[in-house]
Amino acid sequence: AQKVTQAQTEISVVEKEDVTLDCVYETRDTTYYLFWYKQPPSGELVFLIRRNSFDEQNEISGRYSWNFQKSTSSFNFTITASQVVDSAVYFCALRGGFQKLVFGTGTRLLVSP
């Protein structure tokens, strides 16, 4: 069975702090895909990144970076110099058969000024 664990329920930081959101996954597949989505207070789901199991290179996009480590089954997400607009719920997800997504329970990030 596939499973995604986001152990951090809520994180509070002050603006400009760096913050890392943890994601641990379980799968028996040798080829798999992982995703991160952002859900701002307005409620929509915004796609952030997709990573396949063949590529363990870290990814950086502006203030966002992702650390994928197969050895620890983790796909962690770091926001550098956080801003108030980063306040949202962040979901990590694992692709299953027929491209179904198995989501973690999410981490709520609160960035205060």
Add this chain to the structure above:
Amino acid sequence: NAGVTQTPKFRVLKTGQSMTLLCAQDMNHEYMYWYRQDPGMGLRLIHYSVGEGTTAKGEVPDGYNVSRLKKQNFLLGLESAAPSQTSVYFCASVRGGRGADTQYFGPGTRLTVL
């Protein structure tokens, strides 16, 4: 190009009432999904469809039915609503196939069952 749209955006039902949620996509996607989001539980898959005329159960299908009569539409029905079905419902679609394309999500429907 509207992407994925959901109708209605909000709805309040009484226990035992029925309703249908409509999801429409204009991207010619093969696969479509219905998820529900509850506090502290993330999104869970209710039903999904891999093509017109096909549907399959997801993780939490009880109390729901679905239909995919047209490729662009995916309907989620509640025959006899229960308070446990109070949730935010998201529809999503993806191109299909063996890959891992980005799933596009609708804006969500907030349903309250009294």
